[in-house]
Amino acid sequence: MASGSETISTPKMIVPYEWILENVEEQTTMTIASKMILFLGEKVFRVGLQNNTISPILFFMAIDLGKIGMKVEDVKYGIQGSGLGPATMMEMSSQNIGEEGSLQLFTIKLAEKVVGHCTFMFRICIEGTDSGYSYQLCDRLAKDQLWAAFKNQQYLPDVELIVKDQTFPAHKAILAARSRAFADEFEKVQPVKDVPHQIRIDGVEPSTVENILYFIYTGETMGTLADEKLLELANQYGLLSLSGLCRFALKEIEAAMQMANVMDILNNGIEVPNSSSKIMPEKDTEIFFDGTTPTFRCVFKGSENGKSKCLMQYQKEDIFYAYFIGSITQHTTNRHYIISKPVIHIACAKHRRFGLKVEDIYCGTKEILKWNMPGYNGNNQWLKMEAKKLKKNTELLLRFTVQLELDMTYGNGKINQFTFDIKTVSTIGNYYYEMMDDAWLMDFWTAATNQKLTDVEIFVGTVKVMEAHRIILSARSPVLNETLNKTSHTGKSVVTFGAEFDVEIVKIFLNFLYTGSLKTRTSGNQLSKLATKYQVETLKNICQVIYANPPDVEEITDYLLQL
Known part of the structure; x- marks a missing residue:
């Protein structure tokens, strides 16, 4: 997501963890550590x-996180005060201790030294171990419905995968859309009526085939x-991102060497006599993440005092x-301007129209410190921004501010750069970001538009719009499933949408069935009617939010013009 060449925004999977220390003795030198922390069913932190x-x-340590396809991108920590989050967080340094990941x-x-009681707050930014496996917005029901159709x-189902003594009935359209190798296999053999195509997979366990x-x-x-067998299958069937994930996960941990490196780094070359160790807390802990709290990391580059610029676009x-x-003075010789202790502002407008609620914002200042303090090589400092609700339309407009404790320069070609982590809460049921x-x-959508193994013709009135797949339509809509069950299973079935619907709106509706993602909010009332009529629950939820009570455009623009 981006607006113009000077703003970059990326959704990030950032999970929080709270570590509470109690009764830490002043006289004792020791290493205190948590037990292994559970995340997504695995003890990895x-x-x-x-x-x-x-x-x-x-x-902070991440141990073998690659086995679930992830690695840590960065970690911030802060000490919990009286507010809802630390006023300042610092980015921790990543240490090179051997085999990546x-x-x-x-x-x-x-x-x-820490003495007495202390609560450390961590924010852990996680990414996929393969560039094709990332944090994406999607309808959770789309995945659940397709998997339920298989299970x-x-x-x-029109193809059977035979593994040892177990048979997996599956759908050619799904397999061919996702794998060129499966598509080629189906093209070689002409289908026989009422006889499923059979493919035998040797040398692997049924559980491995179910995973793929x-x-x-x-x-x-x-x-x-x-x-190893999952990697072989991923390579055989051309699943590139799965292959990359497996290769990363199969990297062996040189445990003894890496732990020696860890101890060298933690001891920092200093011998600490009479050191002991302690587990705190003694109970097991877990990091919960349900996908409803995406964080958007936005990079802002600005060169003019007081000039607002779009930081992020969402669905265009x-x-x-x-x-x-801030207060401006002009440098006497270099012709640039100095802003004394500037205040950074973020204005949030229309985010609720997309089901997003802003929970908090942190402003990263490392680039500013490096630019304005030559030689600065410290850790990135993140400042929590203070929410300033407007008197009018507080549900629609929100402003966050933070004041820097240093002067900033601009002009004469100088660009100031900030990074913001904007943590949000998604209020639309089943529609959120997940690693995928x-x-x-x-x-699947590409397979439909290319008419690869399509078995349904889509009409709007008398106009043929495209072809589609029975498995997708039936799994995603109980109404379409009922319609298709009434048609013959020989030849291509026909689904006709009423002529009162625009062709382009029907395409947007079908695209959502296939991709689980809505790319635009310009389709209005007709899309909502289609979602309701065909019982596509997540799309109904989306439409109820983004098309309900459109914002007062004049009020928003009046406000933004004052920024």
């Missing part, structure tokens, strides 16, 4: 503190990716704006 008076170090270590030196052998089928049907992983509409302002195969979003 650990936090700790090398607590001494000479050089206390806070650390198998064991990751992030550290930061503390100013003083329950619904909607006329789950990836094909849902775009997500199931079970461990550290599986501007929803976040940023600007900075990027190709899944378009593979």
Whole structure:
């Protein structure tokens, strides 16, 4: 998502963790660590503190996170105060300790030894281990419905995968859309009426084949990716991102060497006598993440005091704006301007029209510090911005501010850059961001537009719009399923939408059935009627939010003109 060449925004999977320390003794030098922390069913994280008076170090570890297709991009920490979140968070330093991804270590030196009670707050930014596996917006029901169609052998499965003594009935249209190798296999053999095509897969366990089928049907992983046979199947069937995920997960951990590197980094070359260790807390802890809290990382580049600029677009509409302002003096010789302790502003407009509620915003200042303090090489400091609700239309417009404690220069070619982490809450049921195969979003739709194994003709009135797949239409809409069940299973079935619907709106509706994602909000009332008529629940939820009570455009523009 971006607006213009000077703003970049990316959805990020950022998960929080709270580590509470109690009754830490002043006289004792020790290493304090949590137990292994559970995340998505796997124990993969650990936090700790090398607590001494000479050089206390806070650390965060990710251990073998690649087996679920992920790695840590960055970690921020702060100390919890009286507010809802730390006023300041610092980005921890990533340490190079060997084979990439198998064991990751992030550290930061503390100013003083921790004594008594302390609560550390972490925000862990996670990314996929393959460039084709990322954080995407999608209808959760789309994946669940397609997988249920496979598991329950619904909607006329027409191919059988035979693995040892187990048979997996599946759908040619799904397999061919996701795999060129499957498509080629189906083209070689002419179908026989009422006899499913059979493919025998040798040398693997049924569970491995089920894992790859789950990836094909849902775009997500199931079970461990550290599986040589799964990698072989991914290569055989041309599933590029799954292949990349497996290769990363299969990297061996050089445990002894890496742990030695960890200890060297934590000890920082200092011998600490009489050091002991302690687990705190002694209970198991877990990081919960349900996909409803996406964070948008936005990069803002500005060169003019007081001039607002779009920070982020969402479905082609501007929803976040940023600007900075402060007292200005002109440098006497270099012809640039100095802003004394500028205030950074973010205005949030129309975000609720997309089911997004802004929870908090942090402003990263490292680029500003590097630009205005030559030689600065410290950790990135993130400042929590303060919410300023407007007196009118507080549900629609929201402003966040933070004041910098340094002067900033601009003009004469100088560009100031800020990074913002905007944490939101999605209020639309079943419609949120998840880590998934990027190709899944378009593979089925591409197969439909290319008429690959299509078995349904779509009409609007008397106009043929496109061809589609029974499995997709039936799985996604109970009404379309009932319609198709009444038609003959020989030849191509016909689905006709009423002539009162625009052809382009019907295409948008069908695209949502296939991709689980709505690319535009310009389709209005007709799309809502289609979602209701054909019982597409998530699309109904989306339409209820984005088409309800359109914003007062004049009021919004009047406000934005004042920024």
